[in-house]
Amino acid sequence: MTAAPVLPVGARADRGRSRGRHVPTADADGEVALVTTSTAYLSLRVSAAVRPVVAVHDGRGALPCGPATLVVDALPQLRPGDRVRVRDGLLVATAPGVGPVATVDVGGTPLWAPPPRPPIEPARASALATALLGGGSAALAGAHQRLAARLGAVLGALRSRDGAALDEAVARTVGFGPGLTPSGDDALAGLLLTAANLAGAEALAAHLAAAVWSRLDATTALAAQLLALACEGEADEAVDDVLRSCAAGSVADVARAAAGLLALGATSGADTLYGIVSGLLLADAPARAVA
Amino acid sequence: MGAEVSRSTTVPNRYLDSVALLRLSAELAALDGISAATAVMATPANLERARENGIEVPAAASPNDLFVGVRGTADACDAALALAVERLSGPEGARGASSGTAVVSPPRSIAQHVRRGNAADLALISVPGAFAAAEAGKALDLGMHVMLFSDNVSLEDEVALKRDGAERGLLVMGPDCGTAIVNGVPLGFANAVRHGPVAVVGASGTGMQEVTARVHRLGSGVSQAIGCGGRDLSEAVGAATMCQALAMLADDPATEVVVLVSKPPHPDVLARVVDAAAPALARGASVVAAFLGLPTGAIDGTGLVQAPSLAAAADLAVALAGPGPTPSASTRPLPHDRHHGRPGGRLLRGAFTGGTFCYEALAQLDALGVHCASNLKGGGSDVSSPEHLLVDFGDDEFTVGRPHPMIDPSVRDAWVDAALARPDTAVVLLDVVLGHGSNPHPVDGLLTVFERHRLGEAADAPLVVAHVCGTELDAPSRDRIVALLSIDGVLVADSNDEAAAWAAAALLEAGR
Numbered sequence: 001m002t003a004a005p006v007l008p009v010g011a012r013a014d015r016g017r018s019r020g021r022h023v024p025t026a027d028a029d030g031e032v033a034l035v036t037t038s039t040a041y042l043s044l045r046v047s048a049a050v051r052p053v054v055a056v057h058d059g060r061g062a063l064p065c066g067p068a069t070l071v072v073d074a075l076p077q078l079r080p081g082d083r084v085r086v087r088d089g090l091l092v093a094t095a096p097g098v099g100p101v102a103t104v105d106v107g108g109t110p111l112w113a114p115p116p117r118p119p120i121e122p123a124r125a126s127a128l129a130t131a132l133l134g135g136g137s138a139a140l141a142g143a144h145q146r147l148a149a150r151l152g153a154v155l156g157a158l159r160s161r162d163g164a165a166l167d168e169a170v171a172r173t174v175g176f177g178p179g180l181t182p183s184g185d186d187a188l189a190g191l192l193l194t195a196a197n198l199a200g201a202e203a204l205a206a207h208l209a210a211a212v213w214s215r216l217d218a219t220t221a222l223a224a225q226l227l228a229l230a231c232e233g234e235a236d237e238a239v240d241d242v243l244r245s246c247a248a249g250s251v252a253d254v255a256r257a258a259a260g261l262l263a264l265g266a267t268s269g270a271d272t273l274y275g276i277v278s279g280l281l282l283a284d285a286p287a288r289a290v291a
Numbered sequence: 292m293g294a295e296v297s298r299s300t301t302v303p304n305r306y307l308d309s310v311a312l313l314r315l316s317a318e319l320a321a322l323d324g325i326s327a328a329t330a331v332m333a334t335p336a337n338l339e340r341a342r343e344n345g346i347e348v349p350a351a352a353s354p355n356d357l358f359v360g361v362r363g364t365a366d367a368c369d370a371a372l373a374l375a376v377e378r379l380s381g382p383e384g385a386r387g388a389s390s391g392t393a394v395v396s397p398p399r400s401i402a403q404h405v406r407r408g409n410a411a412d413l414a415l416i417s418v419p420g421a422f423a424a425a426e427a428g429k430a431l432d433l434g435m436h437v438m439l440f441s442d443n444v445s446l447e448d449e450v451a452l453k454r455d456g457a458e459r460g461l462l463v464m465g466p467d468c469g470t471a472i473v474n475g476v477p478l479g480f481a482n483a484v485r486h487g488p489v490a491v492v493g494a495s496g497t498g499m500q501e502v503t504a505r506v507h508r509l510g511s512g513v514s515q516a517i518g519c520g521g522r523d524l525s526e527a528v529g530a531a532t533m534c535q536a537l538a539m540l541a542d543d544p545a546t547e548v549v550v551l552v553s554k555p556p557h558p559d560v561l562a563r564v565v566d567a568a569a570p571a572l573a574r575g576a577s578v579v580a581a582f583l584g585l586p587t588g589a590i591d592g593t594g595l596v597q598a599p600s601l602a603a604a605a606d607l608a609v610a611l612a613g614p615g616p617t618p619s620a621s622t623r624p625l626p627h628d629r630h631h632g633r634p635g636g637r638l639l640r641g642a643f644t645g646g647t648f649c650y651e652a653l654a655q656l657d658a659l660g661v662h663c664a665s666n667l668k669g670g671g672s673d674v675s676s677p678e679h680l681l682v683d684f685g686d687d688e689f690t691v692g693r694p695h696p697m698i699d700p701s702v703r704d705a706w707v708d709a710a711l712a713r714p715d716t717a718v719v720l721l722d723v724v725l726g727h728g729s730n731p732h733p734v735d736g737l738l739t740v741f742e743r744h745r746l747g748e749a750a751d752a753p754l755v756v757a758h759v760c761g762t763e764l765d766a767p768s769r770d771r772i773v774a775l776l777s778i779d780g781v782l783v784a785d786s787n788d789e790a791a792a793w794a795a796a797a798l799l800e801a802g803r
Binding site: 033034036041073080097098099100101103171172173174175176177178179180181182184217218219220221222223224265266267268 | 306312425
């Protein structure tokens, strides 16, 4: 028996502007979890193991593109609890008692696929950290207040190559702090991505990723996804911009990208930037194995 | 102060964005008698931190639950949690929480709006095309007229909806109906005009805006403006809405003249429209037809008055509706104190936000011997084209994934910038559409472009001719926009027709 089409025959859905590679184009179901002024978060289930949280974003402000982001021209009128189905390239949201309220041709939406990031030279790290810290003092001071002790423990464990201490420090940081993506997770994501991109610190990044991976169940679904993607080197556009500018841009480029990241969320931008700066400070860590 | 206690609650699978969580934490912490408060996701790290701060935590919670905890006096803690529950049940999207506070959310459906006792009898539908026909059908079922702003509605659906509406005595305006003025209320893109004896029925939004705004500027007014949708006068749809509107207006004593606006209809459809106009004519009303591009004399003997342009239709309507001021001639000669375009330049480049303005200008220029390419005729939109070129920036090529240029003219403005920079550009022709629905700062981008090219000062700058569709009642007013453009050296015509004629005159007088 053929399943009923998602849309009436001959109907056309609107295309989005870009989609990340983790935005499903087929066989996903779920619901709208959260709606802000610029973003609707869809909690989807593709399979028992694949449950992406897709951010439908209107493209304004920070974070226009991301690995699990669908950018549209205008945010549909969605509400928490609306049902979401993805079939045959079409995403349809249905409000209880109302019917379909939004449809997007995700299959026809261009894929956002940034090229690989070039490595960050350790010789530049100190100057970059200074440039980043200079751009957002008030916001970064808040992040420092929230995170210094816990992220400091993570950095200390990495520097001393102490595996047990690393696991303990990560456990105290994952899921810690305010926000839908708690501060600790944002900072760890920034730290992970930077370490993985910093020439000579790749091994430390791998150890950190392993420690974070084992704690993904200790935070929100959205933050767990953020961390899982960071473990694989994937980041939203605002973070990607900072890392690219660190690798190949001028100091002015770095400051501009940092300002863009700081505009993200209530605390997420500053917390992520704090993690990136922390990652740059790993440039002088001695290269030996974690015990 | 009594001994401190702690209270907390969790809300399963409840998401709030970070700003809301921080705001709630701060609000609770600021309450009298509260010494510590937190509103965070219930992750192990956050629960541990809360415990360290002396706040009780639940034995079992998921990281996807929302945790609110406070420490302070017993009364203050109870009050703080009650406040938290109230905040969590607010309009940001509560599920399951109840505070006893009535929050009236906007209606989610037309039926819900009607159930709430609202007496509206017209539904303006602007949803993705895939669902628009279904919503229009629901509105008709509820006894409401329909203005269907959405496009991408199938022809079959349009025919069925209009048949259904006609059987119930209800109008279906659209699909792709961008303009209407119903009982003085502007819907979609429309200009602020006074009430008066002229009704406009049209398949073109900007065409209707041009006629209604000019009728107002000539001192008369508008009884109704009824949009039909771009396909209404096709053979398949058979002018269903235009004919129904004519029948309704025949019974409207406030309407003395009806202006019909469209591209030329199919011959069979034209005959149907002529028949539908008979009751209005029999009542003594006049019917003016601005079927742009229809050969002169094509409707002689039908009782309809043929207008060769949108401006002429308004002029004729006001004259027929009299008494009132006698309208001026539609087109004045090109002012002789102005130069005739950039020396050495030879090409006309036109950039329009209104599709009908582009269409009308093409026809007018063609009649005056200036033959132009256009994306409306499949001729592309490349500013480096070696031919005279008029571009409709409301075409799909520019609006897929972007707002219409009447809302965001930046793409058009950039094209004008490029056109002015080209040494072979002699004359630039453009429109500005004001009114309800349009960009409230419609010429800011253009003025920046004009200043960059020193339009008002440089002797070798191209001639820029503009038409501003609007009235002094629009915000911003037409007078203001005309003044701004004039200061920057733009020659502002009184109608789209006149602007095209001036552009043609400038080219022809310079021997281009």
